[in-house]
Amino acid sequence: MHSPKIKLIKKVLFVSILMLFVIYALREIVYKPYMWQKAMHTPEHRLQMGSFVFSKQDVSSSTQSGNYNYLIFKVIEINGDYVRLSPVRKLLEKKQPKTSDSSFTRETYRSLKLNINKLEVAGIHHEDLHKIKTNFTLNDYLLEKYPSLKKSQYYYEEVSPNEKNINIPSKYFKLVYSKEKIIEKRKLIPYRITDSETPELAKELSQKASFILN
Template structure:
């Protein structure tokens, strides 16, 4: 009986390893070459990640990104968020809810998502929540009246990598490896690790889906 149980356990482990190492990479490479799922400017990337929930425990976190810039191996992503209305905070961080994540997976092509400049979010009067809708944003971006979903837009999508250290830190925020996305279905960030040149992070996040 013990031998049979051991054989079953080994078989399950082998099937799981085969699925992760052979089947999933094959399906990913097949999908990434189709027009609906290939990586390009404007693509939406869905990713579930494990993160701290503010205490000692971990939880699933749900992220939706939009590709706003591609230069060589640098792929810049912007988080899809929803502006809060009034004093009700919709999202406290960059992640979204499991429910919204599932809904947007199915209908994101029909949802109005507005690109808002960084200056309009953070460069105005102090004391306001940059993630809260107000009359200024409604006047400048009328589409927000239809949907409060937005992303931080990049005005200059062909800008070179800056030389100033502080500007470089900002530049490499949410910049990921194109090769890792296309070949492995993974989000691997380019980071500045106390060095002048960027390097790939050791942290790897899995991509659920790319949609165009």
């Protein structure tokens, strides 16, 4: 038989765990959405052209948990509910291993949340980035055309005019998200094109918008 003392300890432990769960649920369901909506009405954090959107995206599988991609986007177009995002990346030095991955380490992500407005983030045209097969590497051509890269190697890709032409849906709807879902739900939900060339929200690809900074 369990002694009264052991029963009391189990009861206290159960109540403590339950309270922690309630506090966590209130934080996620009530407090965070409230603070997000409040921030959306401030000049520093409202969604607008030129905003930086930070997203900690869960890429965990059924066998692994706690794996995240830390991404930063630049808002380069707002057209009604359509918001086009361009990933912020850092050009590689010549001897660095080649990669097209746009995710940052957790430490760099946290640092950029505090300092990105102090950095030069160049908008590089798609044609220039791929003109001489840069492979996302800093070179003399880019340095000459985009002098700000001498101060900071961070950049985002400007899209071609065709990709901003809504009359060509197959090209337009790339990295285009719902403005309403970002503001109201704190979610990055992309648009995709159906077989009938009709845009629809791909809700199963939804990811969290963690932070917006102007």
